[in-house]
Amino acid sequence: xxxxxxxxxxxxxxxxxxxxxxxxxxxxxxxxxxxxxxxxxxxxxxxxxxxxxxxxxxxxxxxxxxxxxxxxxxxxxxxxxxxxxxxxxxxxxxxxxxxxxxxxxxx
Numbered sequence: 001x002x003x004x005x006x007x008x009x010x011x012x013x014x015x016x017x018x019x020x021x022x023x024x025x026x027x028x029x030x031x032x033x034x035x036x037x038x039x040x041x042x043x044x045x046x047x048x049x050x051x052x053x054x055x056x057x058x059x060x061x062x063x064x065x066x067x068x069x070x071x072x073x074x075x076x077x078x079x080x081x082x083x084x085x086x087x088x089x090x091x092x093x094x095x096x097x098x099x100x101x102x103x104x105x106x107x
Contacts, residue, residue, distance in 0.1 A: 017093055028085060032078025039070035045082040049075075 028045040038055040058067045 014094070021089055021093055025086065025089070028082070030078050030081040030085065032074040032076070032081065034070040034073035034077060035066075039067070039074045041071070041074045041078055043075070043078045043082060045085050047079060047082065 025045040026048075029042050029050060030045065031040055031042050033040045035055075035058075038058055040053045042050040044050060052071070054067065054071075057063075058070070
C-alpha cells in the first residue's frame with residue numbers, strides 16, 4: 001500500500017512539474033536559419049512561429065521557389081533545436097522516475 005501512495009505522490013509531483021514546464025516552454029524561443037542566414041525565423045519550443053525575416057535579395061519573382069524552400073528549411077532547423085531543448089528538459093524532469101524510453105508526454 002505504501003508503494004501505491006508513493007507512486008501517487010510522485011505522479012502528482014510530476015504533473016505539477018510538467019505544468020510548470022509547459023509554461024516555461026512557451027517562453028523559450030529558438031531561431032532557425034537557412035540559406036546562410038538569408039531566411040531566419042523564431043519559434044517557441046512548442047513550435048509557435050513568432051517571427052520571420054527574409055533577406056530582400058530573395059524577394060524576386062524568379063526566386064519564389066528558393067524562398068519557399070528556405071522557409072521550410074529554417075523552420076525545420078528551429079524545430080530540431082526546440083525538440084532538443086524539450087528532450088533535455090524532459091530528461092531533467094523525469095530523470096528519477098524511470099519512464100520507458102520513447103514515452104512522449106503531452107506539452
